[in-house]
Amino acid sequence: MAVGNVEIKDVTKIFRRSDEQETLTALDNINLTIEPGEFVSIVGASGCGKSTLLRIIAGLEKPTIGEVTCDGEQVTGTSVKRGLVFQNHALFPWLTVWDNVLFGLRSTGRVKEKKDLADQLLGQVGLEKFKKSYPNQLSGGMSQRVALARALTTEPDVLLLDEPLGALDAFTRMNIQDALIDLWKTREKTMILITHDVDEAIYLSQRVIIMSPRPGRVVETLKIELPYPRNRSDSNFTYYRNHILEKLDLAQKGADVEYVI
């Protein structure tokens, strides 16, 4: 179990807005190492480039400067080694739940050998009864569970989560957070979660990376040394929460005046 290491070296990403002359530094010299099997959260206010960073790790965007390596290999494009769960679940609406889950396996021609795994994963997220349903018939939370199962069937070493619970209500969110911990423990993947919910970051991850906006920089990396399952009203939990919120607040104040985008 030594796969799933992600290294981000001197990554800078500059966007140029097409309608104007000015450029926007979304990420400014980011350096991070994520260990195999680690659960890391990246928190920050909107516009701090956290989603851009995740998309660069996924291989959907290229860094302007610097590089990302995954298990020693430079990331140049997308790969089945790095699964991605989107905020809006991005399930294919024309396929049933089951066909969505099998999509990646069909792409890589491994349906036969991995069908059991797909079955197991769908069971683990609690949706085995909805195999034949279409995504339009599911609630937001259910869709996100299917998206999790779909991203895990191809057995990625790293699972990238781009605010997957951002659009869900509080109860659904807590349920899926527990499902995430369950998946992380049983499947032993490296998990990188983008979120703007500080509680979610503390509840789930071993390490929280706090980012500041404009330009996107890492302000602090904080180890969360609490045993799982964590208690949201625990005094240590509250301590971490206050600490992170304070950092975020400072990070916010230090930033340039907000752009109107």
Place this chain on the structure above:
Amino acid sequence: MAEIVSTINAGISQKELRLLEQRDLTTTDKLLRRVIVFLPALFVLIHLAEHLFFPSNSNYKPSVAYAGLITLFLVALIIWIGFSYFSYRAFEKLRHDSALFIAIAILLTAYDIATLKTGALALPYFPWVGKVLDAMIADKSKLWECVYHSFKLLFTGYFAGVGIGLVCGILAGWSSKVQYWIQPITRVLGAIPSTTYMPIVMMLASSLFGGAAFLIGLGVWFPVTVSAMNGVQNVQKHYYEAAQTLGTNRLGILLRVVVPASMPTIFTGLTQGMSIACLTLVVAEMMGVEAGLGWYINWQKGWGDFTKMYGAIILICLTFILVNTILELIRKRVLRWQNGGI
């Protein structure tokens, strides 16, 4: 109240649920709902009696075949009424369609009286429906041949246009290089109805059938190409990204993501293409092709036989209704994921 709720949870039929929701209907309303389903059958019966037993104008005669057809319809209505006692859906559907059936029956009765019974609308321009039916039966082998030929021409042209249109449109939406060459063609040709080229195509084509099929195909090609191109270009970015991160190659993304995602838009092009195909078919048959229903209409006009002409018009209507119904069924089946129904 709690008792009712527990009954509902215990498993309530669709009908009982509806009844609960309709509890504020008055007794008169309920009675009216029951009575209205009998009215279509009654009006059809009146029409049948009128056609057969009301004295006809001088040497005009009622049609036995027509009476038979109306009787069949009457029997179907009666069976439907019987069935509506067992199926709430059948009842609702019949109740919904009743007004329409009654209107049709009254219209047929009025037309029958105006033509067959009084001669207020005279032959040869206004034959009664029964006479048209008799003429169709008398000329049935010729008509079948025409229907067959029209279908053959319609489908040859339509499927050729759809096939080429889909390939052009999907590739143009997918690759900007293909779009560079396809878009000017659609811009220029799209504005002109394909029937414009009829005289020249009919002159140049080696066979009239081929020429007409080409024109139908051309007319279909345009909306199918444009809709497929738009559909592909509007596929949401996160579908591509999801497929990419799941290890799908470019061909896989094209066939398994882009094509199904554009299906809703493509179907609007297919439907539009079908109405253009029907239009072009009739024009082509009337102007050049020497077979098919369009040709038959013109031919009978030449003989001054309006009754047979009406027969062919009815057949054209039925043909196009059938074709469009089939297309609609295919659309519903392919896009069943849109409504979330299984």
